[in-house]
Amino acid sequence: MDVLEQLAELKVRALGELADIDDARELESWRVCYLGKKSRLTAVLRNLGELPLSEKKSVGAGANRLRVELESNLEQKKRALREAKLASSVQKEGLDISLPGYPFPVGRLHPVTQTIHKINDIFTSMGFQVVEGPEVEWDYYNFEALNIPEEHPARDTMATLWIDYEKDSNQRQMLLRTHTSPMQIRFMEKVRPPLRIVVPGKVYRYEATDATHIPMFHQIEGLAVDEGITMADLKGTLYEFSRRFFGKDRKVRFRCDYFPFVEPGVEMAIECAVCKGEGCRLCGSSGWIEILGAGMVHPEVLRRVGIDPEVYTGFAFGMGIERIPMLRYGIDDIRLFYSSDLRFLRQF
Amino acid sequence: MKVPLKWLKEYVAVTLPVTELAERLAMAGTEVKGTEVIGGKWENILVGEVITVEPHPNADRLRLVTVELGTEQPTVVCGAPNLRLGDKVAFARVGAELIDGHSGQKIILKPAKIRGVVSSGMVLSEKELGISDIHEGIMVLPPEAPVGAPLAECLGDTIFDLDITPNRPDLLSVIGVAREVAALTGEEPSIPEVSYEAKGAPIEEQVSVEIAAPQLCSRYSASLIYGIKIAESPRWLKSRLLASGMRPINNIVDVTNYVMLEYGQPLHAFDFFKLWGNKKIIVRRAGGGEVMVSLDGVERALQGDMLVIADEKQAVAIAGVMGGASSEVSQETTSILLESANFAPASIHHTSSSLRLISESSMRFERGIRPELTLLALKRATQLILLLAGGEAAKGLIDVYPGRKEPEPISLSTERLERLLGVEFSPQQIVAALTSLGFNCEPTSSASEFRVRAPYWRSDIHLEADLIEEVARIVGYDKIPTTMLSRSLPRQDPEPGLGLKKKAGQSLVGYGFQEVITYSLTGREMLEKALPGSGSLKALPLRVANPMTADQEYLRTSLRGNLLAALAANRRHEDGPIRLFELGRVYLARHNDLPDESEILSGLLSSTGLEKSWPGGDEPFSFFDAKGVVEGLLTRLDVTPSFEEAGDEGLRPGAQAAVVVAGNKLGVVGELHPKVAEAFEVSGAVYLFEINLTALLPYTIGHKVFQPIQRFPAVVRDIALVVDVGLSHRQVVDVIRGFPLVQKVALFDVYSGKQVPVGKKSLAYRLTFQSSTHTLTDEEANKVQQQILAKLSSELGASLRS
Numbered sequence A: 001m002d003v004l005e006q007l008a009e010l011k012v013r014a015l016g017e018l019a020d021i022d023d024a025r026e027l028e029s030w031r032v033c034y035l036g037k038k039s040r041l042t043a044v045l046r047n048l049g050e051l052p053l054s055e056k057k058s059v060g061a062g063a064n065r066l067r068v069e070l071e072s073n074l075e076q077k078k079r080a081l082r083e084a085k086l087a088s089s090v091q092k093e094g095l096d097i098s099l100p101g102y103p104f105p106v107g108r109l110h111p112v113t114q115t116i117h118k119i120n121d122i123f124t125s126m127g128f129q130v131v132e133g134p135e136v137e138w139d140y141y142n143f144e145a146l147n148i149p150e151e152h153p154a155r156d157t158m159a160t161l162w163i164d165y166e167k168d169s170n171q172r173q174m175l176l177r178t179h180t181s182p183m184q185i186r187f188m189e190k191v192r193p194p195l196r197i198v199v200p201g202k203v204y205r206y207e208a209t210d211a212t213h214i215p216m217f218h219q220i221e222g223l224a225v226d227e228g229i230t231m232a233d234l235k236g237t238l239y240e241f242s243r244r245f246f247g248k249d250r251k252v253r254f255r256c257d258y259f260p261f262v263e264p265g266v267e268m269a270i271e272c273a274v275c276k277g278e279g280c281r282l283c284g285s286s287g288w289i290e291i292l293g294a295g296m297v298h299p300e301v302l303r304r305v306g307i308d309p310e311v312y313t314g315f316a317f318g319m320g321i322e323r324i325p326m327l328r329y330g331i332d333d334i335r336l337f338y339s340s341d342l343r344f345l346r347q348f
Numbered sequence B: 001m002k003v004p005l006k007w008l009k010e011y012v013a014v015t016l017p018v019t020e021l022a023e024r025l026a027m028a029g030t031e032v033k034g035t036e037v038i039g040g041k042w043e044n045i046l047v048g049e050v051i052t053v054e055p056h057p058n059a060d061r062l063r064l065v066t067v068e069l070g071t072e073q074p075t076v077v078c079g080a081p082n083l084r085l086g087d088k089v090a091f092a093r094v095g096a097e098l099i100d101g102h103s104g105q106k107i108i109l110k111p112a113k114i115r116g117v118v119s120s121g122m123v124l125s126e127k128e129l130g131i132s133d134i135h136e137g138i139m140v141l142p143p144e145a146p147v148g149a150p151l152a153e154c155l156g157d158t159i160f161d162l163d164i165t166p167n168r169p170d171l172l173s174v175i176g177v178a179r180e181v182a183a184l185t186g187e188e189p190s191i192p193e194v195s196y197e198a199k200g201a202p203i204e205e206q207v208s209v210e211i212a213a214p215q216l217c218s219r220y221s222a223s224l225i226y227g228i229k230i231a232e233s234p235r236w237l238k239s240r241l242l243a244s245g246m247r248p249i250n251n252i253v254d255v256t257n258y259v260m261l262e263y264g265q266p267l268h269a270f271d272f273f274k275l276w277g278n279k280k281i282i283v284r285r286a287g288g289g290e291v292m293v294s295l296d297g298v299e300r301a302l303q304g305d306m307l308v309i310a311d312e313k314q315a316v317a318i319a320g321v322m323g324g325a326s327s328e329v330s331q332e333t334t335s336i337l338l339e340s341a342n343f344a345p346a347s348i349h350h351t352s353s354s355l356r357l358i359s360e361s362s363m364r365f366e367r368g369i370r371p372e373l374t375l376l377a378l379k380r381a382t383q384l385i386l387l388l389a390g391g392e393a394a395k396g397l398i399d400v401y402p403g404r405k406e407p408e409p410i411s412l413s414t415e416r417l418e419r420l421l422g423v424e425f426s427p428q429q430i431v432a433a434l435t436s437l438g439f440n441c442e443p444t445s446s447a448s449e450f451r452v453r454a455p456y457w458r459s460d461i462h463l464e465a466d467l468i469e470e471v472a473r474i475v476g477y478d479k480i481p482t483t484m485l486s487r488s489l490p491r492q493d494p495e496p497g498l499g500l501k502k503k504a505g506q507s508l509v510g511y512g513f514q515e516v517i518t519y520s521l522t523g524r525e526m527l528e529k530a531l532p533g534s535g536s537l538k539a540l541p542l543r544v545a546n547p548m549t550a551d552q553e554y555l556r557t558s559l560r561g562n563l564l565a566a567l568a569a570n571r572r573h574e575d576g577p578i579r580l581f582e583l584g585r586v587y588l589a590r591h592n593d594l595p596d597e598s599e600i601l602s603g604l605l606s607s608t609g610l611e612k613s614w615p616g617g618d619e620p621f622s623f624f625d626a627k628g629v630v631e632g633l634l635t636r637l638d639v640t641p642s643f644e645e646a647g648d649e650g651l652r653p654g655a656q657a658a659v660v661v662a663g664n665k666l667g668v669v670g671e672l673h674p675k676v677a678e679a680f681e682v683s684g685a686v687y688l689f690e691i692n693l694t695a696l697l698p699y700t701i702g703h704k705v706f707q708p709i710q711r712f713p714a715v716v717r718d719i720a721l722v723v724d725v726g727l728s729h730r731q732v733v734d735v736i737r738g739f740p741l742v743q744k745v746a747l748f749d750v751y752s753g754k755q756v757p758v759g760k761k762s763l764a765y766r767l768t769f770q771s772s773t774h775t776l777t778d779e780e781a782n783k784v785q786q787q788i789l790a791k792l793s794s795e796l797g798a799s800l801r802s
């Protein structure tokens, strides 16, 4: 048997044995046996010089080929064994993954706060600045300066909680603001146009509590005054708000309404989500849900804060906050917002 | 304002379907709150004619009535006494839906046998039809009602319930609504001419009127009618009043109400012979202590700022609000003085709200109606009274008119309209819109400018902007385009307090706290319960002068009570850990000024020890959980607080600390006092914290300077000290921090027990030494550690734990 035949036989044996190996120790002895310093292959390679010239080349090439082949098979086997071991070890550590994770306490902002943040964000991106004002107000800011003098019938629609207060020489009346509109006056007294603000906050009414009335709730007021502001801008701004807040598919309607401190006055409604405008119980069969009151700032209001209505125009709007999550989530009792009931608050 | 459409149609053609008309009115500013259909359920109810009336064979008080329906002639049993041959009646067939005349319940008519006679159907009263409460007799229809026709065709109607905004008193009348409908639908309103014959002696020879308070009464008109006969009003009049929500009383009062509904001008009829001396009417302010019994029988104490109508002896009416009982029209009345006047809106509102007496009349006057209306309505009412109650009118009318004013025209330009609306309307469009509403537009030398006069019935038009709204709402708000604000952005000066509130709230949410919002209005008891002790509140809370209830009488001076009440309420259904916070204002009174409204962040942690949860080992909350929240929160807000002993009486003594920033106490953290816990009925320990964010704000806006990151490796050493129990962690740390190489001191254990002597405790710290200039050697670290231990020993008596 010549050397080449011996190598061929060696290959068959080595690969045959390798196939049966399934642990790392056996693999190491296999390596020593076939690729080690004392292996037959190493001996052949080391003794090439003793061969006649005619065989030297072919045996050398054959032996080297065999070595490369055995080494590559060895690497393959090593990888296979490592993977098998990893696989078996992972299997052993298998978990009941349906067990709950260790709890992290979850907190949430109140749905009214969430709604205010969302509205603030939309108007901020349109260049409006968020400001806040006092909840305890003078009659002047809440009524007088907004074209609602004493004995004006519009006062009857905003039943007022008055503060028991020892009047000073100015005889000013203190009250809990019935709307966020007083901040229109306060801001315009301080800042000259151009101006754009939104004013979120609490407002108060003298009202018996029931599923749709509470003595304290939230509003957000908006005001923009500049040269050249038009009712088309009012419509565009509020339409954009509705598009971003309620979605682009909700239709919006602007109709005439009356508020003493704007002229012309506007009410904005959106299409009822329940009936899609067909009319249902939620929308009182009109197909529309009133969202806010608005209008062009009344010239008298501007004049009162020293802004010339011949030069400047502006628009204002105001909306109730609670109504919005009520519509969105189908909440049927406004008192839930102030019940502090975790079973309610955790839902939002 | 309820408006029956059949009545409306007397003044304007209504061509649109009802829903579309409602829509147009709403778009132009008058919302239709509801629509009531009379006769919508009158199936199987027809107009019939009584053709025979026979006695019932078995009952004296019942009769057998045969009714002609055109195609059939049913005979039914009837108990009503007022039926006569030839009467047109409402006949219900079996199956008709009716109101039971006795019980008032809805019923479906079934065949019945009454005293042995089968009766398949019924002749109906108004009550059974549901149009009034009258059940004394059968309803007799007008003779022209067509036999066999469905009753709904003859008597049915649709009633709009309109929501009239306070600026439009002209719409508190059927004619006013007709004018509005005409303008919105392109129709012409037709207002009937009023005329009657006045044959009596001239009125000025019999009665005079003096207006003693012309600021409060701009016009007083009156007519005088003799020889009238008080009676029930005819059915058409009664049914219109009922449909409009008013109760019929007698022909005189009904006419005054009817004309008020028709024209929007309140009227009042005095029994002329009950006026003292029946010669003179004086419109004056009430005298001090004057008392009058009003029509509703209530004695009213009048004040000097109220306007009354008086004879020469006493007040006979509260002007514009309610008439007096002494001159009330009664069955015996034969002569009436009919008043149609105009009173100052603010005065009427003041009187009506001080007396808590709101009437249809006061509601109209307080919104400001025009004095031009008085004569029109007066003539109309006089005409109707002569028609319905007979009698004779005195010649002429009284008309005292001290407040006559020629309304100034308002100029309107197309440019200014465009400037406000953002859309150009042509002069033709503008004139057409205003003219349709009865405005008069006079051209000027400029083609784009008009001088506009409002019609006599509109009291709400003062400025050009008012005219622009009129044009916009008639043309339609939907014709105005939508554009975005296009000018440069105004300067922004964000309020830093808003950012602080948002960040604080979101941090607490991150720590697992649920935000709550509670009422700012609270009860004194609640405030005192949360802050016990001396029994008096530190600052006197602001009181509401007109509270709804005692538990909403004060403005809160602390959020604590509400938060504890929220905890107690939730404890009824939660036994797990609860973390709540509220971020809201307290209201602290200031002399002669609005209160201080500081923003307070208040939170609580509560565990009951009852909960079981995965993976177990639930540790109840401790003081240090609450303190940790405060420390973490303030670190997030870039504030380093220190904690000092505090004396909050609502918190457990010794388990509370004031939160101090730059020497100012800005908050507190501690365990709820057991007494307070008991008062709020919460069990288990509760830990509270409160931080005044308004006061904290200036400390959160500091300027930050970058600190280079230390490059050289640190040496870490752990030491355990034995010290007196009374020694504080703070004292130890202050000593250690005095050494410059100390980069960090971290406590990791506090122990007292068997391993240490009595009266001592062990504190274990991990110290990190680091130099900014070189790598520390062990020797250097050892040296500083020795120095630290020596100083701790000499200053605090601390020894190293062996």
Ligand SMILES: [Zn+2]
Pocket: A272, A273, A274, A275, A276, A277, A278, A279, A280, A281, A282, A283, A284, A285, A287, A288
């Ligand atoms: Zn709907």
